Amino acid sequence: MIPINRRLKKVSEYVTGERLADIGSDHAFLPMYCLEQGYITSAIAGEVIPGPYSAAVKSVARHGYKNQIDIRLGNGLTILNPEEDTIDTVTICGMGGPLIAKILNEGFKHIPHRPRLILQSNIQSEPIRRFLQANGYHIVTETLIKERAHIYEIIVADAGTMSLSEQDFKFGPFLHPKPSELFVEKWMREIEALADIKKQLDPVQHQKRYDEITRQENEIKEVLNR
Structure with missing residues (x-):
């Protein structure tokens, strides 16, 4: 085998x-x-x-x-x-x-x-x-x-x-029209990773990057919360 x-x-x-x-x-x-x-x-x-x-x-x-x-x-x-x-x-x-x-x-x-x-x-x-x-x-x-x-x-x-x-x-x-348990787990991990990055950024000093991460978080949440 x-x-x-x-x-x-x-x-x-x-x-x-x-x-x-x-x-x-x-x-x-x-x-x-x-x-x-x-x-x-x-x-x-x-x-x-x-x-x-x-x-x-x-x-x-x-x-x-x-x-x-x-x-x-x-x-x-x-x-x-x-x-x-x-x-x-x-x-x-x-x-x-x-x-x-x-x-x-x-x-x-x-x-x-x-x-x-x-x-x-x-x-x-x-x-x-x-x-x-x-x-x-x-x-x-x-x-x-x-x-x-x-x-x-x-x-x-x-x-x-x-x-x-x-x-x-x-x-x-x-994958996204009917999210499976693995799909939800995968993208929840991504949200956690993005949140960790945001913690290290100053919202004013790094506004562009901070706003981009927030946009990505919202995009994922929209799919998961349908």
């Missing part, structure tokens, strides 16, 4: 098609698990740092998947060859939303066939949603999962169009 955490196991449920590209693969546990479960027939696993790349190579060899998983060293989606690599699903997990959006922006031309995107952010998912809308993708589902006290967002998107509101961009079109 491939050792996989709850977060990546949840991500695997949305993988579709024959071939997966997992960017920032971290020991290649996700593609190995997907192969083990019969979700896919082959995968590409990308790592940008030599250490994790070597760890992934050893991990894949140890579990007997080196003929099915092609491990590549390189930056984000640029490891993919747009002419030769036919990818059905791309996963980018375990990073902040701004970094995931940056990876998509810098390497988008490497996935011209518009595969499914499964994007699991640790923080700040808004830039991901803005990228998807601007680049011909629509969100098909979103979910939250809690692991080791941290709450993660998973966004699943296919090629298509959408028109999100400002609340949708910030809170998630599938």
Whole structure:
């Protein structure tokens, strides 16, 4: 059995098609698990740092998947060859939303066939949603999962169009209309973090920043109190 955490196991449920590209693969546990479960027939696993790349190579060899998983060293989606690599699903997990959006922006031309995107952010998912809308993708589902006290967002998107509101961009079109317990917990934590920042600010000396934090607090409370 491939050792996989709850977060990546949840991500695997949305993988579709024959071939997966997992960017920032971290020991290649996700593609190995997907192969083990019969979700896919082959995968590409990308790592940008030599250490994790070597760890992934050893991990894949140890579990007997080196003929099915092609491990590549390189930056984000640029490891993919747009002419030769036919990818059905791309996963980018375990990073902040701004970094995931940056990876998509810098390497988008490497996935011209518009595969499914499964994007699991640790923080700040808004830039991901803005990228998807601007680049011909629509969100098909979103979910939250809690692991080791941290709450993660998973966004699943296919090629298509959408028109999100400002609340949708910030809170998630599938998440905020009917707030779950995890959703409430996540955003209550954010309110607490903003309140801690405000305590360190002088309302007069730092008026602009103070007012911006107050605006953010009110925005969150509006969604939670509907």
